[in-house]
Amino acid sequence: MVSTSTPPKRFPENEYVYIEDVESMEQYRPGGYHLVSIGDKLQDRYRVVHKLGHGGYSTTWLAREERSQKLVAIKVGTAKSNPYEVNVLSALATPAQDTTPRERYGRDTMPSILDRFDIKGRNGIHPCYVMAPGQASVSEALEASDSVMFELDVARALVAQLALAVAFIHSRGMVHGDIHLGNVLLKLAPEVDQLSDEQLYDKYGWPTMQPVVRFDGQELPPGIPTHGTVPVWLGKPSDEVRLPEAKILLIDFGEAFEPARKEKYVSHTPLCTRPPEAHFEPSKALSFPSDVWSLACAIWSILGQRPLFDPWLANIDDLTRWQVDAFGILPPEWWLLWEDRGKWFDDNGVPLENREGVFSLGDRFRFSTQEPRQKEGMGVFEQDEEEALLAMLQSMLTYKPGDRSTASEVLDSEWMRKWAMPAHEKIP
Structure with a gap:
């Protein structure tokens, strides 16, 4: 019987089967992404409970700050990412003298950097910064x-x-x-902070994981996630x-x-x-x-x-x-x-x-x-x-x-x- 199923898309530079809405696995290499998983504790303080998304130079995770129990977003940069963005946000957050109500309203729309730190991993040193989600x-x-x-x-x-x-x-x-x-x-919404992890999962869904598969069928090398995590929809x-x-x-x-x-x-x-x-x-x-x-x-x-x-x-x-x-x-x-x-x-x-x-x-x-x-x-x-x-x-x-x-x-x-x-x- 001839199969009519469509094989996974493959581009010449790709080693791994594409997973929709998930970062490229090829970028888990020196200079690239840092491997983060649900349940990880970053900086011995932030427990990862969900994934929020990714970009070309970072992955972003929803985490529980264990002292306050508040939810935060943590952007984990690639080892080659430039800390320029966080420096810009820090500069914009610095209060200026004689600010007007208009400027105060404007500052309220800027992400506040709540914490920043580096993670040393297999692929290099990764700048991380913490914001309100x-x-x-x-x-x-x-x-x-x-x-x-x-x-x-x-x-x-x-x-x-x-x-x-x-x-x-x-x-x-x-x-x-x-x-x-x-x-x-x-x-x-502020009330989301009041949800326990179980209530969060009941309301927005449990983390969805898709297995990472090589096109050649070989085992995954060290440093590659076994599963890609699909971002949660909080909106x-x-x-x-x-x-x-x-x-x-x-x-x-x-x-x-x-x-x-x-x-x-x-x-x-x-x-x-x-x-x-x-x-x-x-x-x-x-x-x-x-x-x-x-x-x-x-x-x-x-x-x-x-x-x-x-x-x-x-x-x-x-x-x-x-x-x-x-x-x-x-x-x-x-x-x-x-x-x-x-x-x-x-x-x-x-x-x-x-x-x-x-x-x-x-x-x-x-x-x-x-x-x-x-x-x-x-x-x-x-x-x-x-x-x-x-x-x-x-x-x-x-x-x-x-x-x-x-x-x-x-x-x-x-x-x-x-x-x-x-x-x-x-x-x-």
Whole structure:
């Protein structure tokens, strides 16, 4: 009988069968990940009870601090990881003199480093730092929801906090460099700390382990986990998030930089939220306006059902034509640099006759935000709010970085003052 089952995917560099949502086993090598298992005790103080996730340079674990019995998140870096991110967070946590309420709100969205230490293991010395855990990213909460939206006041409050976070970072001379909804966490509800391990497992599920298998069928070498641990889901769908729970943390400062001290020319922000100067002016250093562009894209995704520009299968030419449709012709020097402009536009930036899929910013707001909100009964924006919101977003999505609103100016905009900040102030 001929088997119709599909063999596991294998890439030439892979030795181990892929496990969904689990880090690459090939990276458990000198300079790479440190082997952590459920039940391990780190620093003779933190008992690992679940896994929260992984990145290219770390794994993150939910642990019980045995003195206080509180839950914490521990990020265990690879041996080659740079401690730069934790140094940035420590600097941002340092109180400044004469702080304003706006700055205090902004600091509340920063992860606090509760402890830091190193672990010496088979693969090297691994920097570790301890933070308060989040429940899930905003992007994960949206993906888990049938409506793919937040209630209107919840969305307004989340946007206000994210803008406060970016303005705070900028006030400290820092650019985040990677603003997107995967890097915005919803804070974990305080009552979760009161759960015992057994109650935690009853509510969120026991750790799920998948056996690690080599493609060649041989035994696992020393230092490779016998099982991959699948991350736990501590969140809830976006449409179930209520205003008292709408509190965020802005995370992942691995791309952060200080323009006054270090020039940076390459943006690693996802393509559809990447500022256009990263493509059209690659020889000019990025700065604070690059965050403002990405912030505008994140705001759009929080408020509606669809991102401003669809990330699926998009390339730089797709993105540029959508931007020209929405915001108008590029600056002259950028326009001439765009070799494929003639496929979609005449020399004056007017869409070619009979071209389909030409959407202005207002069109996109209608079909990605207003219509889905009305259909799902999630609240719509009245005309005066819509006009104020689009005016704010247009000021943030100006092509030339120097013409864009600053993060502070965004907070002073009419929409922020009349709609977003009042929603934020309702949070207990």
